[in-house]
Amino acid sequence: MRRLPLVLFSLPALLTLGVFVLYPFLDVIRFSTWEWSGLSEPKPVGLKNYRDLLLDPAFWGSLWVTLKFMLLALPLFVGLSLGLAVALEGAPYERFAKSLLFLPGLVTLGGATLSWYTLFTPEYGALAQFLPIPPWDREGFWALAMVVLFTLWRHLGYGVLVASARLKAIPKTLLEAAYVDGAGPWEALRYVVLPLMRPAVAFLVVVGTILSLQSYAAVFLLTRGGPYGATRVLGYYLYEAGFENFRLGYAAAVTVVILLLTLLFAYAQLRLLRYGEE
Template sequence: MVLFLLYPFLDVLRFSTWDWSGLSEPKPVGLQNYRDILTDPDFGRSLLTTLGLALLTLPPFIVLSVLLALALDGQRYERAIKALLFLPGLVTLGGASVAWYTLFSPEYGALASLIPIPRWDQEVFWALVLIALFTLWRHMGYGVLVVSARLKGIPRTLLEAAAVDGASPAEAFRYITLPLLRPAITFLVVIGTVLSLQSYSAVFLLTRGGPFGGTRVLGYYLYETGFENFRLGYAAAVTVVILLLTLFFALAQARLLRGGEHE
């Protein structure tokens, strides 16, 4: 923990107080990098893009995870379908990205001759949709497993008692199943939001922040700042801010989960 977490974090804090390109002599600037972040329009746009991508991805992720878990619960083919849903998460990210690019390229993709592919390489909205679909494809299996595990813990006697009392399936879902699924749903919402704040790889491999910077999420902005523009001191400050945002959502996660358990 000290070697691989604490020491690197302290080093990042130290770097964030420098004006440093990685090659030049570090120049201490105190908290200037953090003040610059507050007025940096590129950072603000990247943060909004990150939150927008989260809003585009999280609702269908949560809804589909719940619906698929409910549809598969107790079915003969439940395990096989769950394994197929989880399989994309086991594929290496690089290989999966190349496959998606080869399939969905608007100009020479394998699907372009069969169905019209939107010009996601020229339109920001469709580029965000592509990344959202790629993210759903990779992580849907995990969401289904989390909801399904919670679903298995709901006593069947509660649902049977509700049916005896005259509750319809929709009412049983609304008043019994859904409230008891709240901890699992809360977990997926907050974890998904945290991962969105740290997203980078899919954008780097599929769109490189384009078109026109429309998919430049915080993780990719951090990469550009540090390793393309060689502002390593400023990039370190951005890293600290992202870590603080992540910590905020992690604390919110713990609080919401405790609240769900108490209920």
């Protein structure tokens, strides 16, 4: 009986989670067992969509592109978030700098991509008149690098705020004790600050993993998966399957796989980050 109030207070959150998360996910799983174009009558096909997915070279190519994107974006996202948070801590311009870093996340995605395209197009971009802009519209590596830079520009401010919030929670007495014991700034950062930043690092790794594996909007608006499929991440592959090829059942199977991969990577990274604490 003592737990009854806890259950009652949790009920609104559980209902919201069930209606807006669990039920749609179960519905997607149901759709993934259909052969369905969205206009025709759904035809149950069992696990055929998953079998076709595993035999599709385009899926494996998209998965490889997504992993490359994650390997480029995730270390930069976490490292820059921590580095900028430490560098800005206590600076007189700290709030102003953090506001500037967070500002790109408030700009609408369409306006942001249009601005980047106008500025960085190699042939006629505004900055191309003054700086050597790599041919990211023709070469795969530079196209992927452009998407990574755009993603970092959009989300780095959020990462800095998360790292900064954890940094400010570290008791100043610990740093003062380290300095009294003869530690320099680098030793205090390495042996005091960074170990205590582990929860923020774990959170940023999970957030960065989700952003990487579910990236789509920047690719759709900047490169459309090109050139030659070099930026066709899983999110864009899902869009092509569902809304260009009208294979909604197949696209639902891709959605399930993306979600499972996201959960798998996030769980594995959390286990690795918490291994030293056990």
